Amino acid sequence: MTTIILGGGLAGLSLAHFLKDDSIVLEKEEQTGGLCRSFQLNGVSYDVGPHIMFSRNHVVLDEMVSLVETSRIKRSNKIFHKGRLVKYPFENDLAALEPAERDYCLKEFLSNPYEGYGAGNMLHFFLKTFGEGITKLYLQPYNEKIWKFDPAFMDTQMVERIPKPPKEDIIKSAQGVETEGYVHQLYFHYPKKGGIQCLVDAYRNLASKKAKIVSSVNIRKIGKDKGGWIVETDKGRFSGKTLINCMPLHELFQYIEAPDEIRNTLNELKYNSLYTITVQSKKDNAGDNFALNFADKNVVFHRISKLNFLGKNYCLPKGGSTIIAEITYRPESYLAGFTDEEIKQKVLDDLEALKLVKKTDVTAVELRKFKYAYVIYDLSHRKNAAKVLQYLKGIGIRCCGRFAEFEYLNMDQTIEHSHNLADEFNGVSHGG
Ligand SMILES: Cc1cc2nc3c(=O)[nH]c(=O)nc-3n(C[C@H](O)[C@H](O)[C@H](O)COP(=O)(O)OP(=O)(O)OC[C@H]3O[C@@H](n4cnc5c(N)ncnc54)[C@H](O)[C@@H]3O)c2cc1C
Known part of the structure; x- marks a missing residue:
């Protein structure tokens, strides 16, 4: 009855937990968690852009909050507009x-x-x-x-x-x-320590009670066999009755056969990649703000977030600050042409020009790149995504997750989709 789940991000791991039968999760990276991974810089955990926990769906929010120890924090985000700070x-x-x-x-x-x-x-x-x-x-x-x-x-x-x-x-x-907008995210939860990785690790721990999780695995080919599926990898062959894709569609299609028409449609699905540049400084000049948005095109990043705001475990031991700057780019775009060093320099130049960080105070800079970060809802997205997903459903591959469904899903919606798909496989009826 084994189900093979491709991709060990939040979707894959939560699904493995929700499914009542056994499953095998195949994850390319050494560290499971995908976009919900956290990294360490001098003892401070940071995410792929801070991942705050909020939801309109109280059942899912309660579930997330029950899995990790969190702080409840009031938003303090601003927009940096022509030298002025405008509340978000x-x-x-x-x-x-x-x-x-x-x-x-x-x-x-x-x-x-x-x-x-x-x-x-x-x-x-x-x-x-x-x-x-x-x-x-x-x-x-x-x-x-x-x-x-x-x-x-x-x-x-x-x-x-x-x-x-x-x-x-x-x-x-x-x-x-004073008035507030977007009140569903005015207060949010965030893990007291360890970054958002704690949430995905909690699902991993629950999943591993009945699922086998294989990381650092390279998939080579996916094919059908006697009513089931065979996934050939550098760690051996895995067979399962059902196959659920939780990794990006563009990855999946490297391993399956598909007509040109579907491949062409897949290639029309657009997404943005992301640079995160984490900067640590001996001083804290960014005020009591969490995130600052920048619409000005002369500034290279669109958002910076100061991690100190998230609690004492996100502060450096001797004061100072940790700031994450985010820059989106498309793989073939102008910004993708810069070297990592050039991107870091641009970020430091802009932080200094904005008087947010002085270069002489900087103690560490770390750049990371994430290929699949934002689904772009261009005018053809809805039609193209539906066509590709319909094709996969037709050959028996179901998809769950942000880049697997090619939808802008936040963590709560990702978990909600995992629940719904697991219910379907578990034979749970929602009535009506
Ligand atoms: C910058 C940024 C900020 C965000 N902030 C928030 C926030 O504040 N709050 C919120 O609720 N949500 C936020 N999100 C959304 C959140 O990250 C996603 O909802 C969630 O991580 C989606 O999980 P997933 O498992 O669907 O996808 P992913 O995390 O992308 O998981 C896919 C998995 O597939 C694996 N994979 C890829 N290729 C292969 C392969 N060839 N073989 C095997 N495995 C493979 C990947 O390594 C990864 O582990 C943010 C996203 C981004 C990009």
Whole structure:
């Protein structure tokens, strides 16, 4: 009855735990956890960009929080806009802008000519929901920067759940009266120590009671055999009745046979890779902030996060600070052409120019690259992803997880999808 699970990230490990039958998890890297891995720099654990635990789904949030010891922390994120710090989300702190920009944002929000139109793409959605001022000053440039893709060519899947802010809130925000937006992530949980790896390790421990987890394995070929599946690897042949893919689709297709038409569609699925540059400094000049967003294209990173904010176990023993800067890039893009040293230098130059870190105070810099970081919801994504997943389902391969389903899934949604797929395999009916 064994199920073979490809990929030992959060999806693969939680699924192995939720399935009632035995499974084998095959993971390429030595360390399981995928995007939920954490690394150490001088005793401070850091993630692939800090992974905070929050969810609209209270059942999943309770499950995550029950598995690790966490702190509950109030968000303190800001947007760095022309030398000013604007509280996140931008539209809830218009009073922090210079008066002309504040009035531009407020007037275009209250009297918005785009309000009555449908939103055919992400840019339309921003204009329709927030008006021209907020869109042009922040939402458009920030999204261009993080996606490295024009929001006019992206669909609305990412943003369609964002509610239109109440007029009273935006008026208050322009008057300097504090309001909060995106309240479902105003408070979040974070492991007291060890970074987000603790969460994925907890699932691994639970899974390993009945699953075999094989890491550092190189898959060579995947094929069908007498109604089951055979996966050939450098650590031997694994056979199973069922195959579930939790690794990126682009990886899976290296090992299976597929018609050209499907491969061509797969190649149309776009994603961003990520550099994280972790910088430790003897001093802490970033204020009492967790994350700062930068829409300015002259700054190389789109976000920095200060880990001190996450609790005493994320502070260096003798003070100072640990900051992670994030830079997205596409494998074939301009930014991918720089050497690691050049990227590190650009980050340090920008941190110094912004007076956030002085180069002479820097004690350590570590760069990491993650090939599969962000699914891009371009205008053809929905159609292309559905076609590829339908093909795989047709040949008996089910997919679960962020790059396996090719959806922008956060940890809570990844776990939710694992639960749902496991229920299906376990024969659990949800009724109705
Ligand atoms: C920068 C960033 C910040 C994020 N922040 C948050 C956050 O704050 N909160 C939140 O809830 N979520 C966050 N997420 C999302 C979260 O990381 C994902 O939801 C989750 O990690 C997805 O897990 P997964 O198992 O589907 O994918 P992955 O973690 O990508 O796992 C895939 C696994 O497949 C393995 N694999 C790949 N190729 C092969 C191969 N050839 N053979 C075998 N194995 C292979 C990989 O090594 C990996 O272990 C963030 C994501 C990113 C990129």
